[in-house]
Amino acid sequence: MISERGGGGLAIGRRQFLAAAMLAVPAVRAQEGVHLRMSWWGGNDVHRAQLRALEAFEARYPGIKVTAEYTGWVGHLERLTTQIAGGTAPDVMMVNWNWLKLFSRDGEGFLDLAQVADIIDLSQFDHDAIAMSSVRGRLNGLPPNMTARLFWFNKTTFTKAGLPIPDSWEALLAAGPLFRDRLGPDHYPLDMNFQDTVALLYSWISQKTQLPFIDEEARRLTADRDLLVAAAKLYQRLVDQHVVPSARERASFGHVQLQETRPWITGRYAGIYQWTSSVGKYVETLEPGQKMVLAPYPMLEGAADPGLLYKPAMMYAINRHTQHPREAALLLQFLLNDPEGVRILGARRGVPASAAARRTLEEDGQLTGLALEGQRQIESLPRGIVLSGYYEHARVRDGFNDILEKLGYGMLTPEEAGHAMEREINGILKRVIR
Numbered sequence: 314m315i316s317e318r319g320g321g322g323l324a325i326g327r328r329q330f331l332a333a334a335m336l337a338v339p340a341v342r343a344q345e346g347v348h349l350r351m352s353w354w355g356g357n358d359v360h361r362a363q364l365r366a367l368e369a370f371e372a373r374y375p376g377i378k379v380t381a382e383y384t385g386w387v388g389h390l391e392r393l394t395t396q397i398a399g400g401t402a403p404d405v406m407m408v409n410w411n412w413l414k415l416f417s418r419d420g421e422g423f424l425d426l427a428q429v430a431d432i433i434d435l436s437q438f439d440h441d442a443i444a445m446s447s448v449r450g451r452l453n454g455l456p457p458n459m460t461a462r463l464f465w466f467n468k469t470t471f472t473k474a475g476l477p478i479p480d481s482w483e484a485l486l487a488a489g490p491l492f493r494d495r496l497g498p499d500h501y502p503l504d505m506n507f508q509d510t511v512a513l514l515y516s517w518i519s520q521k522t523q524l525p526f527i528d529e530e531a532r533r534l535t536a537d538r539d540l541l542v543a544a545a546k547l548y549q550r551l552v553d554q555h556v557v558p559s560a561r562e563r564a565s566f567g568h569v570q571l572q573e574t575r576p577w578i579t580g581r582y583a584g585i586y587q588w589t590s591s592v593g594k595y596v597e598t599l600e601p602g603q604k605m606v607l608a609p610y611p612m613l614e615g616a617a618d619p620g621l622l623y624k625p626a627m628m629y630a631i632n633r634h635t636q637h638p639r640e641a642a643l644l645l646q647f648l649l650n651d652p653e654g655v656r657i658l659g660a661r662r663g664v665p666a667s668a669a670a671r672r673t674l675e676e677d678g679q680l681t682g683l684a685l686e687g688q689r690q691i692e693s694l695p696r697g698i699v700l701s702g703y704y705e706h707a708r709v710r711d712g713f714n715d716i717l718e719k720l721g722y723g724m725l726t727p728e729e730a731g732h733a734m735e736r737e738i739n740g741i742l743k744r745v746i747r
Contacts (some may be wrong), residue, residue, distance in 0.1 A: 321423050324679065327395060330533040330555050341710055346376060347376055347377045347637050347640045348377075348378050348379075348380070349377060349378070349379045349405060349426065349556075349635075349637060349640060349641055349644060350378070350379070350404050351367070351379055351381060351403055351405040351406070351644065352381075352382040352384075352393070352402075352403040352406045352702065353407035353409060354383065354385060354386045354389040355383065357471060358385050358661060359661050362657055362661055363383065365380070365717075366647070366654050366657040366658055367379045367381055369647075369653055369657060370644060370647045370648075372653065373647065374640075374643060377640050377644075379644065388413060390657070391736060393408070393412075394606065397422075397450050400634065403632060403633075404629070404631065404632050404635040404636075404637060404641045405629060405631055405632070405641050405644055406629070406630055406631075406632065406646065407627055407628070407629060408423075408454060408627070408628050408629075408630050409627060409628070409705075410445065410456070410624050410625040410627065410628055410702065410705070411703075411705035413453055413454075413628075414706060414745075416710050417448050417453050418448070418747070419448070419449060419571050420447070420448035420449035420450065420451035420453065421633065422453065423453040423454060423630040423631060424630070424633045424635065424641075425451040425452055425453070425632040426452040426453070426454070426631065426642070426645075427451070427457060429631075429638060429639060429642035432642040432643055432646055433455070433642050433645055433646045433649070433650070434646065434650050434669065435452075435455075435671045436453060437649075437668045437670070438456075438666055438667060438668075439666075439668075441696065442456055442625065444699075445625055446625055446628055446654045453628070453630055454625075454631075455628060455629055455649060455674050456626060456628050456629075456631035456666045457626065457628075457648075457649065457658075457662045457665060458590060458626045458627075458662050458663035458665055458666050459623065459624065459625055459626065459664075459666050459691075460588045460589045460590040460591075460623070460625075460626040460663060461565070461588065461621045461622055461623040461624075461625065462512050462516070462587060462588055462621070462622045463586070463592075463607060463608070463610065463690060464584065464586055464608040464610065464611070465583065465584065465585050465587060465592055465595070465605055465607055465608065465683065465693075466478050466502070466503075466583055467580050467583040467604070467605055468499070468582040468604045468605070468606045469580055469602065469604050469605070470581070470583035471502070471583060473496065474488075474491060474492055474496050474500070475495060476488055476491060476492075476493075478608045478609075479502070479584075480605060480609040480611065481611045482517070482611045482613065485502065485503065485556060485611065486550065486551070486554055486556060488502040488555075488556065489501070489551070489554040489555035492583070493555040493557060494642050496550060496581075498635070499576065500581045500583050501555065501557055501558055501576075501581070501582050501583065502556055502583050502585075503551075503557050503582075503583070503584035503585070503586070504558060504563075504571055504576070504577065504582040504584065504585060505586060506563065507560075507713075507714045507718055508546055508710065508714060509585075509586050509587070510717055511710070511717065512622055513586050514544045514547065514548065514612070515620065515622060515704065516620040516621065516622065517547060517613070518536050518540060518541075518544055518620070519618070519619075519620025519698050520612060520613040520616035520619060521536075521540060521543075521616070522535055522540070523616060523618055523698070524619065524697075524698070525699060525701060526620070526700070526701065526704060527703050527704060527742065528703040529701055529703065529746055532739075532743050532746040533739040533742055533743070534734070534735070534738055534739055534742070537735070538731060538732060538735045541730075541731035541732075541734040541735050542727060542728050542730075542732070543731070544730030544731065545720060545728075545730035545734070546727040546732075547729045548717065548721075548727075549720065549727050552553075552721070559721065559723070560721030561721075571585070571595070572594055572597075573598060577595070577599075578599060578600055579600055579677070580599070580600065584608075587664060589664070589683075589688060589691065590626040590662065590663035590685050591681070592605070592684060592685070592687065593682075596682075596683065598700035605683060606683075607686045607690060610694060613614040617697075618695045618696075618698050619694050619695065619698045620694055620698050621691065621698070622700055623696055624700050624705075625666070626662065626663055627662070629645050629648070629649070631645070636705060649665070649666075649667050650667050650670060651671045652669075652673045655667075655670040655673045655674065656674075656677060659674065659742070660674055660679050660680055660684065663688075664680060664685055664688040703742060703745060703746055706741075708741045708744075709741055709742065712741050713734070713738065716733045716734055716738075717730070719733075
């Protein structure tokens with residue numbers, strides 16, 4: 314839908330952030346008669362809030378008019394790709410974090426926001442948010458929020474099974490047979506599609522190696538064949554021990570999202586490994602009387618780093634060809650840091666990455682619940698293993714999914730699946746990393 318409305322990391326260390334935080338962003342006089350375009354994706358609630366925020370921005374800066382271009386998630390990448398290729402991209406655009414690998418491999422695909430640091434208060438964003446939004450030293454965007462995959466469980470169902478919430482890999486594996494025996498064969502402590510499974514295996518492998526999952530210099534996975542076979546065996550064990558539904562059972566529900574299936578709504582599927590920015594939609598569909606809780610993050614013995622999948626949930630970027638970079642920067646400052654814009658947008662995108670925005674929403678009582686608990690858990694855990702954007706590359710993602718699907722349907726043994734990961738995923742990485 315298009316709505317027409319009126320007309321290597323940035324070199325900012327933690328110490329520099331703290332020093333810069335004491336400096337106020339100076340007032341900027343906008344030009345008159347400026348017309349900006351802004352695009353984003355989301356649901357109807359997000360669209361309504363975003364439009365209200367743009368109206369407030371225009372009231373603050375009467376000389377600037379913003380045209381809103383918004384869609385759902387499906388098709389947004391294709392549309393933006395066409396716009397960027399044709400030179401018709403909006404002045405301000407929402408991009409997915411891994412799209413930097415598509416649109417800005419050299420760091421020059423978007424405006425370097427360091428050029429407008431006198432307008433956008435970058436000191437409100439921590440080192441990880443800045444570093445993961447930068448390519449070759451150029452700050453390509455800023456995240457409304459950061460997100461990570463964590464474990465969330467239906468406490469009501471676990472209580473019914475007479476079990477505590479799992480706090481380790483061993484406890485999770487042990488819960489499967491007990492769910493089956495105490496609650497019935499249609500109850501499982503955890504549900505995952507193949508993409509969720511790859512994410513879980515990412516964390517488990519990273520805990521084993523204590524290394525980045527992808528070696529971008531060598532253009533390959535850091536895990537060797539034996540470890541990839543062990544990861545495939547872990548997935549098979551999760552199925553065999555009744556921890557997660559089999560591929561065939563999951564397929565029986567069609568392509569319906571997990572939170573919309575009866576097993577989830579009624580609590581028969583009692584856990585997820587999901588993004589902090591997404592957990593709210595799972596809670597919303599539960600039947601009354603059920604309670605979802607955040608679990609301790611499981612750690613293998615000897616592992617110091619949990620191997621979190623931690624990243625910008627999404628990013629705002631400015632078109633490098635915009636005729637109005639300073640006015641576009643004013644818009645980002647308003648949406649990300651300014652109390653008025655922040656209050657309008659609220660926590661619809663999750664816990665804000667901006668410290669100023671978090672303070673505003675905390676003072677207003679808008680930051681509560683599982684997403685906030687998840688953010689606090691993220692902040693309490695080591696994050697030394699940095700997620701590579703190539704992990705979310707479409708070919709890498711599809712390659713893993715295809716192998717796990719074949720394993721799930723018995724077309725491959727765990728040994729064959731591990732060998733296929735080494736051969737096929739490494740082959741894909743050789744082709745896409747340049």
